Amino acid sequence: MKQARFWLLLAAAMLLPQAALAQPKKPGGKPPATAPAKPPAGAPPAGGAGGDIGDIDAPTPGAGAPGGDTGTPPAPGGDTGAPATGSSGGICEIDPSACPKAGDIQALSNKNVRADVYAVQQIYALRRGRFELMPYWSFSLNDQFVSHLGPGLGVNYYLTNVLAIGFNGTFHQPFNGDSDFNFQNRRATRLAVPLNEYQAAGTVNFTYVPMYGKFSGFSQFIFHYDGYIVGGVGALRTRPIAVIDPDNRKFDYDWRLAMSVGIGLRVFLNRWFAVTGEIRDYIYIEQLEATEVAPTQAQQRNPDTWFGDKPLTNNVQAQLGISIFLPFSWEYRLPK
Helix, strand or coil, rough: CCHHHHHHHHHHHHHHHHHHCCCCCCCCCCCCCCCCCCCCCCCCHHHHCCCCCCHCCCCCCCCCCCCCCCCCCCCCHHHCCCCCCCCCCCEEEEEEEECCCCCHHHHHHHHCCCCCCCCCCCCCCCCCCEEEEEEEEEECCCCCCCCEEEEEEEEEEECCCCCCEEEEEEEEECCEEEEEEHHHHHHCCCCCEEEEEEEEEEEEEEEEEEEEEEEEEEECCEEEEEEEEEEEEEEEEEECCCCCCCCCCCCCCEEEEEEEEEEEEEEEECCCCEEEEEEEEEEEECCCEECCCCCHHHHHHHHHEEEECEEEEEEEEEEEEEEEEECCCCCCCCCC
């Protein structure tokens, strides 16, 4: 009997707490203390406490700082580092005048374009190690009383592509001419100026080629050219023309030491043939006829009375001819 009472009291003690937990919450009262529900698998801990209920005041990783601060300081000047929106950029924003316009594009599209395209090439005619034969015709430019014409020939050997040494000679004797005006004027007024004629001229030259290029001709052909300067030393064989006292005076040719300087231009028609033009100044001391006639016939026949002044003379000659380069062909030696 005593054991039956003991078991009844134990059973009542165990059932009374469970009945109290099942009672509904009264209005205005506190909810009954219950055990926290276990969160489902994979869900974050309640309250962000990291699984510990007693650690509710600790900030969670990644949570915002008090006042909404994210913990990352803003960029200086308020820039957050994100690109600004609505800005196109480019050359049109920097320089609006350089931005292409529809009208410009239309004009360019209507422009006629030649189909011929010429490539930039190497030097058209190499000169190093080649001989140049240059026949030409020469005529004087600065003597208004007598003309000095004649054929000539130049021979040059190019030590480098721009430097040559050579020789040229001109033959004048049968081509000198005294104008009819001089003869008629002397006979009518008995006034005359001393005149000279040339027999031949020859110089040893150095030639330097400082420029070369090409140009278009007749809108169809491309011509290659080079410009050169020339200088040298040589001699002229000249004599005075007896115009003051031709009845008694007669002169022979004599040598005059001469210096020569000039400029020239070659226009190539192919790699070994060119048309050449040159202007050269032969500078020398000339011997003139005396302008006074001796008073006696014996003195007039004395050769010592025939010669007058010896001025420094500039004989400017223009030379037109051709250039032939030998050998006709060559091979380029390109760097390895």
